Amino acid sequence: MALYSEKVMDHFYNPRNVGVIENADGVGEVGNAICGDIMKIYLKIDNNVITDVKFETFGCGSAIASSSMATELIKGKPLSEALTLTNKAVAEALDGLPPHKMHCSVLAEEAIKAAVMDYYDKNGISYDRTQFPDCGSCEHCGHCTEG
């Protein structure tokens, strides 16, 4: 389908890093079922470096492709670098997303941040909360009644 770039379709048909990390160091879940997309990111962190990452996504083609691309972009990277990943960078790495699908890349950025925040919380590491999404964010729609 010409709706999406070849990159998006590649990551959709062959998603990288799908799955679960048992005993993950950080887990982030954003979105909700009512909106039609949920993204969950699992991080393994060693010495402030993301040594492994997996995702599970309930959502459309671009949501799955965005999760896949985002996990590739942060794998093996220091946390500080992963936190600078923007949704724009995810979308660009996918050779663009249709305008009404940009929220899917936002979810990918926020899922990573939520997972890092979870890691900080679990380990008593202090951080600037304002730098992080404040709910399982889905501001793109009016149904945010969960989490």
Place this chain on the structure above:
Amino acid sequence: MKVYADNAATTKMSRASIDAMLPYMDEEYGNPSSLHSAGQRAAEALQRARETIAKYLGCDAKEITFTSGGSEADNQAILSAAAAGRKKGKKHIISTAFEHHAVLHTLKKLEKQGFEITLLDVHENGVISPEQVASAIRSDTCLVTVMYANNEIGTVQPIAEIGAVCREKGVLFHTDAVQAAVHVLIDVRKQNIDLLSVSAHKFHGPKGAGALYARKGVILTNVIEGGAQERGKRAGTENIPAIMGMAAAFEESCLAMEENNAKMSAMRDRLIDGLSGIPYSILNGDRFYRLPGIVNFCFEGIEGESLLLLLDQKGIYASSGSACTSGSLDPSHVLLAIGRPHEIAHGSLRLSLSVYNTDEEIDHILKAVPAVVEYLRGMSPLWRDLETGKRKHILK
């Protein structure tokens, strides 16, 4: 294998329809409004097409107005009834929550102009009852518009009974028969229908051609102003090739209705039986009051667009009512109208058949869909929560 299972969106043109169009794009290109014989031959062809459409609707050729399709016919039917109502101070219209947007958006427009719109709730099985219509009719009701069959879930409405209610109460009755045409027996007189819309591309005719039946005595208001075509009710040089294609397709399909319905409903029932085997799935719309070609399921824990893309990869063309496929934030208003929660409505799949589908294609669909659903559930955090009991299943 390529399987086109999106016939509710549009259909392949039949050979008979294409053949009926060709001469009017080639040697017979006259304008029916012209006085010379080339024009008059076109006018005669137009008249033949009108008679054909009228014959299979059970009305008079004079009661048929050609339009650019189903949307225009719906717009004109509703705006005409509203204009007549306004003159008498009757500004209440009854419709249903699961109409096509061609109807709903026209009603929205009228609402802004001071009309009061009652949208009847749709029962969970996707069927409206004549009693609901009867109890909603008021002294200032000028129109009831209820679709003959729903385009997403395929449920067929008790149109004759609703027609009888409307006639008894003296209220105009319009039905959008865009999906129903050629699959149900339409007889506008017996069924007390005052206005009815059809669209050629849903029954193997060309895109951009439709017809509006308006009972003699029902005054139409123009949607398109200009020349005196269509008795002055729809300006613009008639799209003769498309109209000829529509008439040929309509006649062909109406003549073969019984045979086509039998073939299609056998394939449809195989799909319903097969897909019902997928755990935590549900058929949308009544099992029996349904068109022979439409199957619509919801699968818990997955999203419709990704389902469609994976089916596309396997050569299966289908559609979904998920928000992501509509480009809006909400899933299908039809699925919401029959009471499906948002999270369930996102995981919908519509397979719509035509007489050109085959049993081998049904086999292919029945193999592909369960595999794709399972694959997507395998990567869905929502499904994991359902399976681990962190969340309660909504479907059985």
